[in-house]
Amino acid sequence: MRQRVLIAIAIALEPALIIADEPTSALDVVVQRQVIETLARVQRDLGAAVILVGHDMGLMAQFVDRLGIMYAGRLVEVARVSEMVTVPRHPYTRALISSLPSLDRKGGLQGIPGLAPLLRDLPSGCAFNPRCPLAVERCRRETPALRPVGEDAVVACHLAEAAP
Numbered sequence: 001m002r003q004r005v006l007i008a009i010a011i012a013l014e015p016a017l018i019i020a021d022e023p024t025s026a027l028d029v030v031v032q033r034q035v036i037e038t039l040a041r042v043q044r045d046l047g048a049a050v051i052l053v054g055h056d057m058g059l060m061a062q063f064v065d066r067l068g069i070m071y072a073g074r075l076v077e078v079a080r081v082s083e084m085v086t087v088p089r090h091p092y093t094r095a096l097i098s099s100l101p102s103l104d105r106k107g108g109l110q111g112i113p114g115l116a117p118l119l120r121d122l123p124s125g126c127a128f129n130p131r132c133p134l135a136v137e138r139c140r141r142e143t144p145a146l147r148p149v150g151e152d153a154v155v156a157c158h159l160a161e162a163a164p
């Protein structure tokens, strides 16, 4: 109910842009869906743009047109949901998707080895390089910039074109 009240306050001025930061945190899955559907209805009624910020990739992917993946405080990939799910280009995006539970996959859950770095002590070059299975020497020297790849995506990885 608190989340709904906050949404009501947020839309009272009919904003053109709504930034919802973890709007479903600490909610069970049924209420999560209701809150997200409320946001979707508000978006339709107001014609507002909505930026959803969250950790539940599956939930986000059901309700947004484009996904942006952040690592160590920076965007590393932005793409349409359908493109990102079928051709994830950044190794971190691929690791995130592989870590999602699936009814088709048997065995234990697959985590991402290592830990996220401290923001005040980032590794040189690409911040993901200590955990990246594809890292090469260049990754430890040069920070990759976001650049267009594929039909409608931007990716910050030196090896983005090598996506399987």
Ligand code: SF4
Pocket (backbone or CB within 6 Å): 090, 091, 092, 126, 127, 128, 129, 130, 132, 133, 134, 135, 136, 139, 144, 156, 157, 158, 159, 160
């Ligand atoms: S730039 Fe290198 S370390 Fe960073 S994600 Fe790409 S391949 Fe991995």
